[in-house]
Amino acid sequence: MRRMTARPANAHQARLLKLLRDGGPNSRAQLGDQIDLSRSKLAVEVDRLLETGLVVADGLAASRGGRRSHNVRLNPGLRFLGVDIGATSVDVAVTNAELEILGHLNQPMDVREGPVAVFEQVLSMAAKLRASGLAEGYDGAGIGVPGPVRFPEGVPVAPPIMPGWDGFPVREALSQELGCPVMVDNDVNLMAMGEQHAGVARSVGDFLCVKIGTGIGCGIVAGGDVHRGVTGSAGDIGHIQAVPDGRPCACGNRGCLEAHFSGAALARDAVEAAQQGRSEELASRLAANGTLTAVDVAAAAAAGDATALDLIREGGNRVGQVIAGLVSFFNPGLVVIGGGVTGLGHTLLAAIRTQVYRQSLPLATGNLPIVLGELGPTAGVIGAARLISDHLFSPA
Amino acid sequence: MRRMTARPANAHQARLLKLLRDGGPNSRAQLGDQIDLSRSKLAVEVDRLLETGLVVADGLAASRGGRRSHNVRLNPGLRFLGVDIGATSVDVAVTNAELEILGHLNQPMDVREGPVAVFEQVLSMAAKLRASGLAEGYDGAGIGVPGPVRFPEGVPVAPPIMPGWDGFPVREALSQELGCPVMVDNDVNLMAMGEQHAGVARSVGDFLCVKIGTGIGCGIVAGGDVHRGVTGSAGDIGHIQAVPDGRPCACGNRGCLEAHFSGAALARDAVEAAQQGRSEELASRLAANGTLTAVDVAAAAAAGDATALDLIREGGNRVGQVIAGLVSFFNPGLVVIGGGVTGLGHTLLAAIRTQVYRQSLPLATGNLPIVLGELGPTAGVIGAARLISDHLFSPA
DNA sequence: CAACTTTCTCCACTCACAGGACAAAGACCC
DNA sequence: GGGTCTTTGTCCTGTGAGTGGAGAAAGTTG
Numbered sequence: 001m002r003r004m005t006a007r008p009a010n011a012h013q014a015r016l017l018k019l020l021r022d023g024g025p026n027s028r029a030q031l032g033d034q035i036d037l038s039r040s041k042l043a044v045e046v047d048r049l050l051e052t053g054l055v056v057a058d059g060l061a062a063s064r065g066g067r068r069s070h071n072v073r074l075n076p077g078l079r080f081l082g083v084d085i086g087a088t089s090v091d092v093a094v095t096n097a098e099l100e101i102l103g104h105l106n107q108p109m110d111v112r113e114g115p116v117a118v119f120e121q122v123l124s125m126a127a128k129l130r131a132s133g134l135a136e137g138y139d140g141a142g143i144g145v146p147g148p149v150r151f152p153e154g155v156p157v158a159p160p161i162m163p164g165w166d167g168f169p170v171r172e173a174l175s176q177e178l179g180c181p182v183m184v185d186n187d188v189n190l191m192a193m194g195e196q197h198a199g200v201a202r203s204v205g206d207f208l209c210v211k212i213g214t215g216i217g218c219g220i221v222a223g224g225d226v227h228r229g230v231t232g233s234a235g236d237i238g239h240i241q242a243v244p245d246g247r248p249c250a251c252g253n254r255g256c257l258e259a260h261f262s263g264a265a266l267a268r269d270a271v272e273a274a275q276q277g278r279s280e281e282l283a284s285r286l287a288a289n290g291t292l293t294a295v296d297v298a299a300a301a302a303a304g305d306a307t308a309l310d311l312i313r314e315g316g317n318r319v320g321q322v323i324a325g326l327v328s329f330f331n332p333g334l335v336v337i338g339g340g341v342t343g344l345g346h347t348l349l350a351a352i353r354t355q356v357y358r359q360s361l362p363l364a365t366g367n368l369p370i371v372l373g374e375l376g377p378t379a380g381v382i383g384a385a386r387l388i389s390d391h392l393f394s395p396a
Numbered sequence: 397m398r399r400m401t402a403r404p405a406n407a408h409q410a411r412l413l414k415l416l417r418d419g420g421p422n423s424r425a426q427l428g429d430q431i432d433l434s435r436s437k438l439a440v441e442v443d444r445l446l447e448t449g450l451v452v453a454d455g456l457a458a459s460r461g462g463r464r465s466h467n468v469r470l471n472p473g474l475r476f477l478g479v480d481i482g483a484t485s486v487d488v489a490v491t492n493a494e495l496e497i498l499g500h501l502n503q504p505m506d507v508r509e510g511p512v513a514v515f516e517q518v519l520s521m522a523a524k525l526r527a528s529g530l531a532e533g534y535d536g537a538g539i540g541v542p543g544p545v546r547f548p549e550g551v552p553v554a555p556p557i558m559p560g561w562d563g564f565p566v567r568e569a570l571s572q573e574l575g576c577p578v579m580v581d582n583d584v585n586l587m588a589m590g591e592q593h594a595g596v597a598r599s600v601g602d603f604l605c606v607k608i609g610t611g612i613g614c615g616i617v618a619g620g621d622v623h624r625g626v627t628g629s630a631g632d633i634g635h636i637q638a639v640p641d642g643r644p645c646a647c648g649n650r651g652c653l654e655a656h657f658s659g660a661a662l663a664r665d666a667v668e669a670a671q672q673g674r675s676e677e678l679a680s681r682l683a684a685n686g687t688l689t690a691v692d693v694a695a696a697a698a699a700g701d702a703t704a705l706d707l708i709r710e711g712g713n714r715v716g717q718v719i720a721g722l723v724s725f726f727n728p729g730l731v732v733i734g735g736g737v738t739g740l741g742h743t744l745l746a747a748i749r750t751q752v753y754r755q756s757l758p759l760a761t762g763n764l765p766i767v768l769g770e771l772g773p774t775a776g777v778i779g780a781a782r783l784i785s786d787h788l789f790s791p792a
Numbered sequence: 793c794a795a796c797t798t799t800c801t802c803c804a805c806t807c808a809c810a811g812g813a814c815a816a817a818g819a820c821c822c
Numbered sequence: 823g824g825g826t827c828t829t830t831g832t833c834c835t836g837t838g839a840g841t842g843g844a845g846a847a848a849g850t851t852g
Contacts, residue, residue, distance in 0.1 A: 041809050236757060
């Protein structure tokens with residue numbers, strides 16, 4: 001099927017598209033209140049957008065004391081694909097142009113199987129969503145990968161946990177397969193964009209979004225824009241030294257944050273505690289499943305297991321210490337904690353807060369909320385859809 | 397005397413003024429090559445700038461094979477005042493509109509004497525420069541203070557090392573005294589802007605500028621702009637924990653970077669080493685002066701004193717470790733080291749480089765220069781002049 | 793002195809945009 | 823139901839921004 005290919009012709013149109021994306025159906029009058037344009041000029045640009053098909057008429061709104069307004073909205077047939085490739089699973093979702101999730105699939109998978117296998121999986125999930133009637137095709141796709149990305153080209157570079165992906169032309173390949181424009185970014189940046197668009201970070205211009213999953217990373221938003229750094233590796237905080245001469249890390253150094261606290265490290269610690277007989281709760285879970293994950297630790301903690309609580313607290317202290325440094329350095333207006341370990345909930349958050357509030361200067365922490373992400377596993381796919389929509393809703 | 401009060405009327409004029417500031421005298425044709433405007437429009441805007449007096453004719457240039465061009469330049473009578481208030485001294489300089497330093501004064505002074513005393517000093521230095529014929533008056537002034545600043549208002553907030561300054565309306569007061577527009581910023585940010593304008597960071601969009609003086613701070617430039625954080629305290633890295641359970645710090649915590657390495661900490665360590673008989677070189681200098689500073693340590697190191705070298709190396713390791721974390725987080729394209737301790741030179745730099753290259757991931761450090769600032773004590777005043785010129789050369 | 797280059801100015805035309813007049817459509821009051 | 827007021831949307835005209843071409847001015851080169 002033929003998809004929309006139009007792009008806004010100028011900055012005004014781009015602005016209007018974003019207003020309609022973020023605010024839903026709107027009348028010309030309402031749009032006029034939010035944009036610095038005369039009514040006549042605004043009408044011209046809206047008419048041009050209607051001609052392109054990106055925007056469609058949406059009936060009459062209720063009267064506000066005078067003539068009823070003719071609403072317009074983004075074409076309800078537009079479809080974006082949001083893909084979030086994690087270390088151990090893939091999320092794929094379809095959204096409309098307003099970035100509302102229409103369908104969402106999750107599939108366990110190991111990124112180390114390489115781009116070819118993962119792509120096959122992603123494409124089959126995309127096809128499944130299409131087959132279920134949610135989309136006749138895709139107008140654009142955003143995709144997040146768990147490693148640094150050369151952003152302009154959409155190519156992963158030197159990703160530690162996904163070796164086979166180095167230099168693989170993700171953007172080009174996926175664009176070819178799907179037949180639509182594609183943008184690629186680091187998964188952590190997409191989570192930040194997701195929380196910025198629809199989560200706790202709405203209307204915050206400078207914030208950090210710490211994602212603790214298999215690994216650990218940090219999305220940086222400065223002045224409303226994601227900061228990616230010169231080689232796309234900004235936010236790679238997993239290998240900051242958290243413990244001098246601490247545990248050996250896969251990267252070759254010792255004491256890296258990731259070696260001391262992350263989904264993987266927590267699971268390993270839990271197994272060790274169980275085997276050493278420090279926790280009956282964990283031991284019984286280990287016996288039952290043959291292995292332990294962060295979810296088990298969360299459950300044990302919820303059941304009041306002291307060892308599990310200690311593990312979480314200690315990890316939170318480590319992360320909190322590093323975040324404290326980042327807060328001093330960056331002076332954000334908000335810190336969001338997300339990723340797989342959010343199930344650890346308040347215990348983790350409390351430990352992080354304690355460290356940050358204790359170690360950073362009052363001026364930086366005085367009015368600094370530290371909160372859990374609001375969107376959970378959908379943050380990444382919403383961020384991915386946001387990424388491609390930002391791209392498509394900009395002048396060509 | 398009446399000073400220039402005109403401001404650019406639009407973005408084009410602002411752009412032209414900045415091109416003339418950064419590129420010196422230029423013909424209309426040369427300007428046309430650097431700006432996206434037709435020759436006719438460009439001529440109109442240049443003529444308008446000539447009318448305002450901000451720009452003046454500057455004779456004929458040599459022929460390039462055809463008609464000679466009429467050069468224009470920024471009004472050579474324009475004068476900016478750059479003020480850099482450090483913890484222990486004040487720098488004041490006059491520049492022309494091209495930010496070339498015409499005169500520079502330095503005066504020892506303790507910032508803790510409070511804003512009134514410091515202002516008196518600054519104003520007398522500004523008057524001295526004026527009296528020497530370098531300026532008939534000032535068209536604008538930039539001023540840096542060693543602490544966080546609420547940037548839009550130009551007011552220091554909760555500055556740890558200058559308690560009397562909290563909430564003092566620096567911008568308003570200085571503007572009143574000098575009779576010209578004033579902008580205020582953190583001294584470290586100004587150093588970064590100075591190196592960006594005329595130093596090692598020319599043409600680098602993302603870099604860090606670490607200033608090690610009495611205290612320690614870091615200027616952050618992201619996407620060409622200074623990142624100040626939500627409360628103006630971004631870059632305040634002096635109280636990041638460098639050593640777990642380390643030395644007590646004035647801030648109440650332990651192990652802060654600043655407690656382990658800074659001009660003040662180094663001097664204290666040197667005195668201790670001298671008193672414990674660990675260094676004859678330092679001991680003799682202590683006996684001669686009654687006290688030691690970073691300069692003494694530098695001299696001792698240059699003379700081959702092993703203890704002095706050790707102190708520098710150890711300090712460099714501490715700073716390097718913290719910088720390594722910041723590099724992982726921010727992924728800059730350049731790290732500049734500046735401030736009072738640059739006299740420690742290569743020994744310090746080598747220690748920092750070792751730590752950063754060892755602890756940060758190759759992708760972030762692969763092509764990362766770590767260099768000393770190029771401008772020394774003039775970085776701050778040039779940055780200050782740049783700050784006010786950026787302000788005045790923007791549409792009102 | 794002729795031919796070619798470069799620079800700058802002038803002029804006509806196009807387009808972006810604002811703002812007012814006005815029409816359409818409804819609410820509200822009597 | 824009819825007047826009056828409000829809100830929304832459209833049309834039209836005037837202004838100013840900006841482009842591009844013609845050509846004058848001022849050089850160089852041979």
